[in-house]
Amino acid sequence: QSVLTQPPSASGTPGQRIIISCSGSSSNIESNYVYWYQQFPGTAPKLLIYRNNQRPSGVPDRFSGSKSGTSASLAISGLRSEDEADYYCAAWDDSLSVLFGAGTKVTVL
C-alpha cells in the first residue's frame, strides 16, 4: 500500500502562519477527498478539516485546507500555544484502503 508523506515537524512563533504538506498520488489525494486530524497526547484524534477544505463547526477559521493535484496542505494562521499537537492527513486510496500520513508535530516556539 502507498503512503501519504508529511514532514515530521513544523514550528513557528505565536501569530505566525505555518503550512503542513501532505503528498500522495493519483490513486488517493488526486482523486479523493483529503481530511486532516489534530491529536493531543493521550487523546483520540479529532477531525479538523474535511472534504479538502471544510471546517467542522467549532474549528477556528485559523485552520484551512487546500488541495492541488497529488498534494494537499493544512495552514494554521495566527499560531497559538494551544495549537501544539500532532497533525495527520488522511485519504481514501483506490486500492480499497484509507491511508494516513505519518504525522507532523507542531511546536510553538
Place this chain on the structure above:
Amino acid sequence: QVHLVESGGGVVQPGGSLRLSCTASGFAFSSYAIHWVRQAPGKGPEWVAFIRYDGGNKYYADSVKGRFTISRDNSKNTVYLQMNNLRAEDTAVYYCAKGSTGLWSGELGEFGYWGQGTLVTVPS
C-alpha cells in the same frame, strides 16, 4: 451528542482472539459507516476496517485481512471487530470512528467522531 464507546480490549497471547465492541449513541447509527482505526504506542493512526451503514460493504487493511472481521448490529447500535490469530504487531489502542453517510468511496477518509479507544496488548 455523539458518543462512541469501545470495549473488549485486554492482554492476549500470540495466536489468540479478541472481540471488540463499539456502542454508539446520539446519532442515526443505521445511516452511518463505522471504521476501526488503531494506533500503536508512539505511532500515528492506522486504518483497520470499514463497514457500510447497512453492513453491505466491508473493507480491510492488508495487515489484518483474513484475520479480522468487522460486523454490525443496527438494532443494538453496535459494531464489532473480531480479531483472530493476533500478533505482537497488533498491539495498539483501537478506536471506532463514525464515518460518513455518503456512498462515494472518496469520502471514506472521514472520521467525524472517535471513541476513547480500548487497548489491545499482544506480548511478543
